[in-house]
Amino acid sequence: MKTFINKKVSLNKRITFRRRRRxxxxxxxxxxxxxxxxxxxxxxxxxxxxxxxxxxxTSxxxxTVARYIxxxxxxxxMPFVNNET
Structure with a gap:
């Protein structure tokens, strides 16, 4: 019975890769x-x-971005409000 549980756990493991963001x-x-x-x-x-x-x-x-916007x-x-709907 233990081997069945171990096999089931090993089947559910997934290898995930994180995508590097710019x-x-x-x-x-x-x-x-x-x-x-x-x-x-x-x-x-x-x-x-x-x-x-x-x-x-970053903070x-x-x-800086908020001040320049x-x-x-x-x-x-730049517009204050976008009226296009």
Whole structure:
């Protein structure tokens, strides 16, 4: 009976591999209010700033991105609200 249980456990084991994700901000990329291609990656469809958990940024990067998104909105580079529905 013990051998049957051991075989069953060994059959249920799975080897899982974690996929390496790209960093959201590459080392050479400059976070700036004029870099709209970068800033748009951290804004939702409703023009909300994504959280750190979703965007996978560090806390320092998140503060910087949020500050520059707000600056870009004030300077009319980015919309405050997305009206397209």
């Amino acid at each position: 960093k959201p901000v590459q080392p050479g990329e400059r976070i700036d209010y004029k870099n709209l291609r970068l800033l748009c990656r951290f804004v939702s469809k409703q023009a909300k700033i994504l959280s750190r958990r979703v965007s996978r940024l 320092k990067q998140q503060r 707000k600056s870009a909105r004030v300077l009319a580079f």
